[in-house]
Amino acid sequence: MYKRILLAVDGSDHSLRATGQAAVLAKAMDGAVEIAYVADFSKSKNAVLHSRGRSELELQRRKLLLPAEELLKSEQVPFEVNILHGDPGPAIVSHANAHAFDLVIIGSRGLNPLQEMMLGSVSHKVLKRTECPVMIVK
16 A cells, blocks of 8 residues: 655656656555655755745745646645755655655656666666655656
């Protein structure tokens, strides 16, 4: 049973499709979803420099999460939001392993095989290192 689902989102179409799958599973299993967004250090420095303050930065992050939140609300799935900090792959893995989730759901990024081999993908890192089952949504 998947009662505690960790949903990793980044504001992309892939993560919105992953949200749809999380909603279906959570409703079917009478579970709850934790939305995790990772404020990537390598990108957040640039965002901080171009924002007008902490409140604007938080607003930008919330806008990325809004579609996922609205989808879960419309499906009446209980959820909470957690903003993590660091490199996305390790941050999601660390959080998932530390909090004993039943399932992690993450969208794929759609890298071709060569890009994935050279760069790696967040979803691949999560899949390999997380102790619970992982669903990657295309």
